[in-house]
Amino acid sequence: MNTTVAFAAQDAAILMGFFTRVIFTRTLSEGYVGINGLFTDILNILSLSELGVGTAITYALYGPIAKKNIEKQQILMRMFRTFYRMTAAFVLTAGLCLIPFLNVLMKDRPDVDHLVLIYLLYLLNSVVSYLLIYKKTLVDAHQMNYITVLNHNGFLVLQDICQILVLLTTGNFVLFLIVAVVCTISGNICMSKKADALFPYLKESCTKKLPKEERQDILKNVKAMLMHKLGNVIVNNTDNLLISSFVGVVTAGIYSNYYLVIGSIRQVLEQALLGVAASVGNLGVTEDKERVGKVFDQLFFMGYWVFGFAGICLFEMLNPFVELAFGSQYLFRREIVLVLCINFFINGTRRAVLIFKESMGLFWYDRYKAVAEAALNLGISIVLVTHFDVVGIFAGTFFSTALTSVWVEPYVIYKYRLKKPISTFFIKYGVYLAVMAFAWWITELICRLFTGSPFVSLIYRGIICVIVPNLLLWVVYRKTENWKKMEGLLHHVLRKILQICGRRQS
Secondary structure, eight states: OHHHHHHHHHHHHHHHHHHHHHHHHHHSOHHHHHHHHHHHHHHHHHGGGTHHHHHHHHHHHHHHHHTTOHHHHHHHHHHHHHHHHHHHHHHHHHHHHTGGGGGGGOSSOOOOTTHHHHHHHHHHHHHHTTSSGGGHHHHHHTTOHHHHHHHHHHHHHHHHHHHHHHHHHTOOHHHHHHHHHHHHHHHHHHHHHHHHHHOGGGGSOOOOOOOHHHHHHHHHHHHHHHHHHHHHHHHHHSHHHHHHHHTOHHHHHHHHHHHHHHHHHHHHHHHHHHTTHHHHHHHHHHSOHHHHHHHHHHHHHHHHHHHHHHHHHHHHHHHHHHHHHHOGGGOOOHHHHHHHHHHHHHHHHTHHHHHHHHHTTOOSTTHHHHHHHHHHHHHHHHHHHHHHTHHHHHHHHHHHHHHTHHHHHHHHHIIIIIOSOTHHHHHHHHHHHHHHHHHHHHHHHHHTTOOOOHHHHHHHHHHHHHHHHHHHHHHHHTTSHHHHHHHHHHHHHHHHHHHHHHHHHO
């Protein structure tokens, strides 16, 4: 249910988000496109104080939910509310302190009116996103992620529709941002009321506190997750800042268009995998390491296949798509697109590892990995951008991830949960990479046989990408247990979708 709804809701939100972006780039100047990406990344960096709390408390909820311990759920949710209010205050204060330094972050300041007001609206939207929304964590932990996904993406679609109308009728960027703030607040209120209806005990008073030992465990996990978030933010949300500072705001705007497409595909696939996160948390509480290991192998294989296939499609189709949607002035060179797609694939293969690591509370053991990855990313990216321009920044992301996360994260799972030698995983991963590289190469050779207009090229390459890599992967893996499990799951999901469509028609 979580996975199916995630696909449908995310697809609708992405489609509307794409239309909004097209109208945005066609209606407003390149300067607005650039500051949109820059300010979004600044506030993503400020939000580093949040994820550690959310993930740590979600993990802490799995046990009380499985044991139907309502009192402990109430205590944890009260803690969560306090943390989120502190986060909102921190983001507001830090965001206001950054205002005098906005010009430093832009190599060539764009000709945009009301720049400070625009930044303040971005900041306000970020701050209000922390109010009331903490209750959605309890819904997710009860394996009802589809409810939060429907609420979140439903309001995103509403926001996109209203923003498109604003752009077409007024072309006013300030009104465009005000719509986002109103929709964020409205979505949080609706989610809060839904959580109250599902779990009435959220509204009951609770004065008890967690035992000191349990409180210390949660705080320990929060500290570890803050370090992970710091690394994740620096690796994934500083590219626009580096591009803006070293290359220019307009180039940052070009990257924002690519990031929209790549990020949208990643969100769909990650949301589908995250649909099983609460189930994995429950699995860790109730099952032995053999069962956990088997499910991990299956989920890793699924992530490898779908992200590999998506990465190939993105590499072959991104430039024709961007040229059609946004214009030829927004195109990157193909070697830049290649590095972006390789990063997309490598990070996609990590999703199953991260889901298991976080759902089973293994935050502490690789906390320093995040700091090392962040330092390597910034250091390598700054060195390479001076020699290789934009592609150097994205290459820095690849090298920092390959040198740290790719091997440290699975090592933690195998050592502390599965209790198995990590060598078996790396051998399997090496074979997976070789097979995917071969499928990618063959697909590229076939796609090169045809050249034409962006529209015709997009259709031709799309057909090739759907058939060739999937066929090659099927030939290699068709007799494996992981493929049989994945095939059964696909049939099950398709059957559910057909049943839902049939009920609607009747």
